Amino acid sequence: MLARLEPSPLILTTQKEEYMRRCRKPTNEEIQIIGFLVKKANYTQHGWQKNLMVANMNDGMGSLLLIPEEQKNDERLFKAQISEAIFKDSDGIDVLLSLNIDKEGYLFELDVWKVNYEKVISYANMVKLIKNQ
Numbered sequence: 001m002l003a004r005l006e007p008s009p010l011i012l013t014t015q016k017e018e019y020m021r022r023c024r025k026p027t028n029e030e031i032q033i034i035g036f037l038v039k040k041a042n043y044t045q046h047g048w049q050k051n052l053m054v055a056n057m058n059d060g061m062g063s064l065l066l067i068p069e070e071q072k073n074d075e076r077l078f079k080a081q082i083s084e085a086i087f088k089d090s091d092g093i094d095v096l097l098s099l100n101i102d103k104e105g106y107l108f109e110l111d112v113w114k115v116n117y118e119k120v121i122s123y124a125n126m127v128k129l130i131k132n133q
Contacts, residue, residue, distance in 0.1 A: 023053045023067060029123050030054065030064065034110060036130045037099035041083035048107055062120045066107040076102045078109070087126040095120055
């Protein structure tokens, strides 16, 4: 008689649960860049950086999901781009940074788009641009 094996249960997770596993505090460089874009947008959500967490997105270029302490809603949706900046990566290729908010008005995403679709090498030129403002 053959033993019947039961399939192991499949563990299904939401996208947010997956990001929460990969959540981390933003680097100082990321805080500088987000802060620059926040200031440029005159964004009025005071204390946005308090307990801000980020998760790398799977776009291959370096975009970040932004998870403010107050916003743990599983159903967050994009509302608008509030700020953007362009800088040259260390290889001379343009990179566009866009700061987006969700429908509740909380920081939602730092969208990174390098025009040749490669990963950003360094944010050093962007940080220099910020410091020279």
